[in-house]
Amino acid sequence: xxxxxxxxxxxxxxxxxxxxxxxxxxxxxxxxxxxxxxxxxxxxxxxxxxxxxxxxxxxxxxxxxxxxxxxxxxxxxxxxxxxxxxxxxxxxxxxxxxxxxxxxxxxxxxxxxxxxxxxxxxxxxxxxxxxxxxxxxxxxxxxxxxxxxxxxxxxxxxxxxxxxxxxxxxxxxxxxxxxxxxxxxxxxxxxxxxxxxxxxxxxxxxxx
Amino acid sequence: xxxxxxxxxxxxxxxxxxxxxxxxxxxxxxxxxxxxxxxxxxxxxxxxxxxxxxxxxxxxxxxxxxxxxxxxxxxxxxxxxxxxxxxxxxxxxxxxxxxxxxxxxxxxxxxxxxxxxxxxxxxxxxxxxxxxxxxxxxxxxxxxx
Numbered sequence: 001x002x003x004x005x006x007x008x009x010x011x012x013x014x015x016x017x018x019x020x021x022x023x024x025x026x027x028x029x030x031x032x033x034x035x036x037x038x039x040x041x042x043x044x045x046x047x048x049x050x051x052x053x054x055x056x057x058x059x060x061x062x063x064x065x066x067x068x069x070x071x072x073x074x075x076x077x078x079x080x081x082x083x084x085x086x087x088x089x090x091x092x093x094x095x096x097x098x099x100x101x102x103x104x105x106x107x108x109x110x111x112x113x114x115x116x117x118x119x120x121x122x123x124x125x126x127x128x129x130x131x132x133x134x135x136x137x138x139x140x141x142x143x144x145x146x147x148x149x150x151x152x153x154x155x156x157x158x159x160x161x162x163x164x165x166x167x168x169x170x171x172x173x174x175x176x177x178x179x180x181x182x183x184x185x186x187x188x189x190x191x192x193x194x195x196x197x198x199x200x201x202x203x204x205x206x207x208x
Numbered sequence: 209x210x211x212x213x214x215x216x217x218x219x220x221x222x223x224x225x226x227x228x229x230x231x232x233x234x235x236x237x238x239x240x241x242x243x244x245x246x247x248x249x250x251x252x253x254x255x256x257x258x259x260x261x262x263x264x265x266x267x268x269x270x271x272x273x274x275x276x277x278x279x280x281x282x283x284x285x286x287x288x289x290x291x292x293x294x295x296x297x298x299x300x301x302x303x304x305x306x307x308x309x310x311x312x313x314x315x316x317x318x319x320x321x322x323x324x325x326x327x328x329x330x331x332x333x334x335x336x337x338x339x340x341x342x343x344x345x346x347x348x349x350x351x352x353x
Contacts, residue, residue, distance in 0.1 A: 002304070002305060003304035003305075004301075004304060004305060004306035005306070006306065007301065007304050007306060008304075036347070036351075037343075037347055038343075038344060038347035038348065038351065041340050041343050041344055041347070042340070044340070045336055045337070045339075045340040048336055049332075049333055049336050052332050052333075052336065053329060053332075056325075056329070058252065058256065060256040060257075062257065062259055062281060063257060063258075063259020063260045063281045063282075063283070064256070064258070064259060064260075064302060064303075065252045065256030065257075065258075088336070088339065092332045092335055092336070093332075096328040096329075096331055096332050097325075097328060101306075152303070152304070155304075156303055156304055159304070161303065165260075165303075166303065168260075169260065169302065169303050170303050
């Protein structure tokens with residue numbers, strides 16, 4: 001998920017930054033409408049820290065290696081604030097671990113952030129329809145990885161990579177991560193729903 | 209009650225896994241292996257190979273392209289030394305993950321000195337706590353006003 005500097009065209013890099021700035025501004029505006037951002041800061045910090053270290057847990061899937069992302073979990077738990085949280089996480093990963101480039105932080109944020117927002121919408125809708133929260137949370141965990149790999153593949157195809165190679169090296173190895181993140185997200189959502197349901201970004205009517 | 213405990217333990221296990229200091233980063237490395245025919249291995253931290261990755265070998269002084277191709281399944285590539293070239297810039301790219309190194313014709317590569325991984329993790333946590341602190345001070349001041 002960490003595209004390096006010098007891989008993408010300036011147009012794609014500019015697109016990533018512009019869209020990310022818009023989404024971050026939109027996320028804060030939406031969060032302000034839903035309540036005090038100050039109350040969200042501890043939760044935001046904990047999950048940003050989890051996202052920051054998640055990419056250190058990697059699994060060898062020859063001929064490549066894949067790592068946890070947790071964007072589905074962040075989308076489900078943080079809602080719209082998942083986008084700025086992952087932006088901060090990606091900045092720290094780029095500066096401290098050299099995971100991904102500096103110029104590509106915008107497009108890398110887009111590739112993980114937009115699936116997180118989609119999963120937030122799916123989670124809210126599913127919970128509103130009375131579906132089991134852990135089940136819908138698990139689906140969101142897997143769906144986020146699927147969407148991220150598709151976005152990543154499209155981004156790299158714009159840089160001249162071949163579709164077949166993308167399928168072999170990006171989409172197929174990430175199936176394993178999909179399964180792991182489905183389980184992790186379902187477990188965390190089940191735990192939160194039972195112990196502290198107010199941490200889930202749902203309306204009061206949805207929580208019933 | 210029992211299931212709550214199981215969930216708590218599961219969460220703690222996930223958090224502990226996240227903090228294992230030997231955990232490996234998804235960062236790319238390029239390292240020279242041996243002499244006459246220069247053999248180079250491209251890998252992620254934790255020794256996971258960058259298999260079937262595109263590579264370019266450049267003259268480190270002039271950035272002139274000397275060779276290009278694809279690593280094998282184990283992340284290895286090899287090339288014959290070029291007369292007059294003492295240092296090679298090896299660039300390996302696997303689906304946007306790019307690793308590069310300057311490789312000497314006589315053996316060895318020039319690695320930059322950097323902080324250990326666990327120190328970088330704690331540095332990141334420090335930055336996050338600092339940001340959270342600033343955000344809390346800002347929002348509370350805004351609230352008072």
